[in-house]
Amino acid sequence: MVEVVTSVGLPIDEKLIIKKNRILPFNKDFTDMKRISVVTGIHGDELEGQYVCYELQRRIDLEKDKLKGIVDIYPAMNPLGIDSITRGIPAFDLDMNRLFPGNKDGNMTEYLAAGIIEDVKGSDCVVDIHASNIYLTEIPQIRINELHEDILVPLAKEANVDFIWVHGASTVLESTFAHSLNSIGTPVLVVEMGVGMRLTKEYGNQMVEGILNLMKNLGIWEGEVGKIKKPMISRDPDDVSYLNATASGLFVPDVKHGKRLAKGELIGKIVDPLCGKVLDEVRSPQAGLLFTIRDYPIVDEGSLMGRVLNEEVCIYE
Amino acid sequence: MNKKIIYEIKGMYRDDFRITGYEFGEGEKSVCIIGNSRGNEVQQTYCCSQLVKKMKQLEEEGRIKIGHKILIIPSINPYSMNIQKRFWPTDNTDINRMFPGYDLGETTQRIADGVFSEIKDYEYGIQFTSFYMPGDFVPHVRYMKEGYTTEDDAQKFGMKYIVERTVRPYDTATLNYNWQVWDTKAFSLYTNTTSNISKTGAGQAVMSIMNFLANTGIIKYDAIVKKKARVLNDTELVSVRTAKSGFYEALVKAGDKVEAGTPLANIVNPYDGDVLETLYAPIDGVIFFIHNEPLTYANTAVIKILGDD
Numbered sequence: 001m002v003e004v005v006t007s008v009g010l011p012i013d014e015k016l017i018i019k020k021n022r023i024l025p026f027n028k029d030f031t032d033m034k035r036i037s038v039v040t041g042i043h044g045d046e047l048e049g050q051y052v053c054y055e056l057q058r059r060i061d062l063e064k065d066k067l068k069g070i071v072d073i074y075p076a077m078n079p080l081g082i083d084s085i086t087r088g089i090p091a092f093d094l095d096m097n098r099l100f101p102g103n104k105d106g107n108m109t110e111y112l113a114a115g116i117i118e119d120v121k122g123s124d125c126v127v128d129i130h131a132s133n134i135y136l137t138e139i140p141q142i143r144i145n146e147l148h149e150d151i152l153v154p155l156a157k158e159a160n161v162d163f164i165w166v167h168g169a170s171t172v173l174e175s176t177f178a179h180s181l182n183s184i185g186t187p188v189l190v191v192e193m194g195v196g197m198r199l200t201k202e203y204g205n206q207m208v209e210g211i212l213n214l215m216k217n218l219g220i221w222e223g224e225v226g227k228i229k230k231p232m233i234s235r236d237p238d239d240v241s242y243l244n245a246t247a248s249g250l251f252v253p254d255v256k257h258g259k260r261l262a263k264g265e266l267i268g269k270i271v272d273p274l275c276g277k278v279l280d281e282v283r284s285p286q287a288g289l290l291f292t293i294r295d296y297p298i299v300d301e302g303s304l305m306g307r308v309l310n311e312e313v314c315i316y317e
Numbered sequence: 318m319n320k321k322i323i324y325e326i327k328g329m330y331r332d333d334f335r336i337t338g339y340e341f342g343e344g345e346k347s348v349c350i351i352g353n354s355r356g357n358e359v360q361q362t363y364c365c366s367q368l369v370k371k372m373k374q375l376e377e378e379g380r381i382k383i384g385h386k387i388l389i390i391p392s393i394n395p396y397s398m399n400i401q402k403r404f405w406p407t408d409n410t411d412i413n414r415m416f417p418g419y420d421l422g423e424t425t426q427r428i429a430d431g432v433f434s435e436i437k438d439y440e441y442g443i444q445f446t447s448f449y450m451p452g453d454f455v456p457h458v459r460y461m462k463e464g465y466t467t468e469d470d471a472q473k474f475g476m477k478y479i480v481e482r483t484v485r486p487y488d489t490a491t492l493n494y495n496w497q498v499w500d501t502k503a504f505s506l507y508t509n510t511t512s513n514i515s516k517t518g519a520g521q522a523v524m525s526i527m528n529f530l531a532n533t534g535i536i537k538y539d540a541i542v543k544k545k546a547r548v549l550n551d552t553e554l555v556s557v558r559t560a561k562s563g564f565y566e567a568l569v570k571a572g573d574k575v576e577a578g579t580p581l582a583n584i585v586n587p588y589d590g591d592v593l594e595t596l597y598a599p600i601d602g603v604i605f606f607i608h609n610e611p612l613t614y615a616n617t618a619v620i621k622i623l624g625d626d
Binding site for chain 2: 008010087093098133154175242248274300301302304
């Protein structure tokens with residue numbers, strides 16, 4: 001059942017409409033029925049969640065009689081951004097994920113944000129799927145603000161991700177969708193996986209399994225669920241090394257994303273195509289897992305090229 | 318005058334990214350003035366250029382008092398200005414959301430760090446800044462209420478209005494906020510425009526900074542004595558919102574005095590010209606901010622009125 005979450009008229013003969021699809025079980029006795037919400041598309045250039053929305057519904061349809069709760073699918077929180085290959089909200093040049101909780105008496109963007117929060121709040125679990133950005137590829141991971149660690153880490157362990165990254169609180173992040181809902185008692189798991197503007201089907205399928213497992217734990221799903229990964233968990237900022245470019249140039253990787261690296265191992269080179277020279281060799285500062293790697297090859301001095309998770313945290317099944 | 322490179326990054330195919338500063342006087346780091354941080358803030362850089370011209374004259378005439386150094390940086394983001402893009406060319410990040418910066422971080426964090434390490438020890442910091450929405454303002458000076466800056470200092474600009482701003486979460490990564498964390502008394506100076514040049518607005522800005530420098534004893538200059546500025550909190554401004562989207566026709570301009578009931582703007586059907594809605598002044602007051610684009614969205618605060626005292 002496709003419903004309008006919120007909408008606003010645009011200047012020239014068009015409405016901005018944010019939609020969701022509510023999937024209900026055959027038994028429509030809603031007493032004590034749990035609800036999961038799958039949200040994506042807050043950043044218009046992150047598309048990995050699109051496939052998850054489709055595939056999750058396909059899987060539910062195969063065993064619809066096993067659905068025992070409510071599934072709300074919000075595939076496009078920033079529809080103008082998705083349509084115009086724009087990360088933020090077009091025309092405003094605003095990051096939608098810095099506008100929450102919004103304000104129903106505020107301007108258009110704040111009004112939309114408030115409408116979204118009003119609709120999603122009260123869910124028993126929310127999965128907010130992001131796809132890094134167009135520059136970096138990420139292994140499937142959940143990022144958690146330490147303020148909400150106690151409630152979210154147990155949920156995240158059931159989500160079939162490779163990695164759970166608990167990070168410090170930041171005032172700037174108080175205006176995110178996840179923080180706004182977590183602060184009022186609606187648990188939100190922020191997933192980062194893949195890369196902007198592309199689909200990684202393998203990661204999408206992994207995430208679908210994780211959402212089905214979360215649904216099973218909440219009593220929303222009685223159907224099949226595949227094997228669930230045990231994630232690595234990092235709580236210490238020193239676990240992660242950041243690889244920032246020392247020069248502007250072309251980053252040419254020598255290893256694949258997800259590789260276990262030895263300390264000092266070559267990850268890639270920054271080269272100068274004009275003069276045919278190597279400007280810098282990018283080497284791992286510690287032994288561990290390359291969980292982020294640069295996908296977009298042009299770098300400025302300072303551009304992030306990768307992140308390495310200390311091997312002591314990399315506990316594999 | 319000492320022209321110097323504040324920060325530099327080597328470009329790949331573009332010329333190197335350079336932030337250039339102009340120092341006047343010698344001694345204590347007294348005042349630092351910053352122009353644009355975003356690519357569309359043309360007026361903000363123009364104001365600095367006029368200020369550099371004025372300071373050259375004052376220095377030649379020996380009117381900068383001994384023991385004071387003034388630094389003017391007309392642009393901390395020439396790369397974005399040159400390609401007419403608001404934020405950083407490659408990753409669209411906002412330098413004014415990266416302070417205090419990080420020297421080992423991403424590009425705009427490094428730029429913020431490079432600038433901030435040079436300017437953080439000044440006693441006073443003044444940033445020409447712009448509103449996130451397109452529009453014209455009544456010129457005013459702003460400071461953060463919870464910070465280190467006081468109304469008495471703000472009065473030294475001799476402007477008509479002082480706005481006290483309530484700190485919001487995203488402010489914590491701005492230059493103004495971080496200046497205050499490092500004990501600099503920081504002000505944001507809003508001129509009337511952003512993406513086009515107003516010579517009158519720039520002239521007013523130069524005069525207000527001359528007033529400030531004179532009233533703080535940094536330059537010899539006959540500051541114009543004005544009555545005290547009206548101090549308001551940004552929450553006091555009464556927003557006039559659209560209910561409809563469409564063409565936007567302003568009927569008043571920034572600075573106009575209006576009575577309650579005065580028609581302020583029409584929202585027009587873009588296909589048949591019908592007036593969809595007329596916005597009226599809800600109170601007596603002054604048009605403090607007014608939208609200046611041909612289109613508007615519904616639910617948009619296109620006008621902000623400061624009510625009469």
